[in-house]
Amino acid sequence: MKKVMAFKILLLVTISLTTIGCKRSSSSNSSRATGWDINSRDGGFQxxxxxxxxxxxxxxxxVEGGTFTMGRVQDDVMHDWNNTPTQQHVQSFYMDETEVTNKMYMEYLDWLKRIYPPSEENYRAIYIGALPDTLVWRNRLGYNEVMTENYLRHPGYGEYPVVGVSWIQAVEFANWRTDRVNEMYLEEAGYITRDAKIASVEAGQTFNTDTYINAPTQVYGGNDSITSPQNTRRRVQTTASGDTINVYAGRETGIISPSYRLPTEAEWEYAALGLTELRSYNIYRGRKKYPWDGQYTRSGKRKVRGDQLANFKQGKGDYGGIAGWSDDGADITNQVKQYEPNDFGLYDMAGNVAEWVADVYRPIVDDEFNDFNYYRGNVYTKNAISEDGTVKIVTTDEIVFDTLPNGKVIARDLPGEIAQVPVDEDETYLRQNFDRSDNRNFRDGDKQSSRQYRESFSEEDGVTTETSMTSKMYNSPKHNIDVDDSTGALIREYDKSNKRTSLINDEVRVYKGGSWKDREYWLDPAQRRYFPQTMATDYIGFRCAMSRVGSKSKNKNKTKN
Incomplete structure (x- = not known):
């Protein structure tokens, strides 16, 4: 009897130890690599x-990613031959529900004006460089002064898509938006003093996401009272000697969001198509000509049968129908969310305004080299390092201004941001996946794309050895701007050569979708057009995107049908 009892006790002890061991090995707060505690109050790995x-x-x-056929599904009546169908795959991502509106952009302008007052000479170009070009509404044979004066700022157009914004300005807006959203997240998580983003911010003391990650003590111009645990809602941590430790939120916390950015062309086209309504099990049955199902631009639903599903030009001299019976409810742009969204919940992916995407334009999509997250336009940079070995933070006295080809002046980096320099041999030596910083013209069909490109270039081609590393396939005009040393005035010189054969270069960007000014043909998400990244129009707007980290789908269970 005693032997049986002893055996039972031994068995229970063994089971208990095994259970404890299993729990410890499977616990999310212990390391599977070392067995050490994670997130211990005593310190260590957090x-x-x-x-x-x-x-x-x-x-x-x-927007859940996947594979799709990118390119045209209708006749190429324009004979551009620039959207041949290719099979592509995009990762899951997020996209703005609507285009960026005037009200959203005005919030950006208001922030810039408060932080960098244009009344101060050193900051004037920062605010002016962000202003949309309201003169895009002018027409030499039309009266549109009311739009020039009112469209951007009047509350009657607050929820209308912003236009007159260049590609460069759209990118700068996305960068600003990233910082403001992450600043809000860190405040909510208790890493930043509440309301400091408004009360304690001025030029040189702003929040920047990259600076916070790489040099957190330099954020807000080094004002540690904003990030100090004594002034926030975080638990104060101390060293063994009792000194306070300031803990910052890194990427590993999951608090900091990925960057807002312009969508790639592949992402935009995939999101616009909204192919989920054509899915049958694991295949798409059919193709889509528009963001909605069907071959026509009018609704087939009983209650709204015959209504236009997008805002576009109906015909010659017809931008919206007759009085009392408007076909699409607008004659210029329209308020966002006035038409039904597509299957992803995205509004106005056809019509209203065309939209900038991230890609540099080339007539071909090189699916032979890459068919995953396709994007042309990579320019790889790295953080500039100061002489003391720390990252170089731009100060108010070190703002560098660039003069664009059209004469506009913009700030290269704002105070508080980390200065960037091109990657060099430190990153590219013996690397296989890239070998230079600027990859915008990679494999675009020019001489440089051939294995013998060095032998192909010569002085007779009008290309020097120094410039032979840049593309010469597209013989675009080369205008020039100089600055008069004595007066500081800009001297604009036009390229008057009659030997130019193309407008394509590394500074033209793709824009997608139709607009209020376009006919039905351009509503097809597959259509591609391009425009200089420094210029703007009255029919091109933009929306932002954001990469998704983690799982591909929000639905953990695999869809059966």
């Missing part, structure tokens, strides 16, 4: 083990 999935940032909707 990590967000409770992270579930990326939070949807303000204004965005989720």
């Amino acid at each position: 990590y967000n083990t409770q992270f579930k999935e990326q939070e949807t940032a303000p204004g965005l909707v989720f």
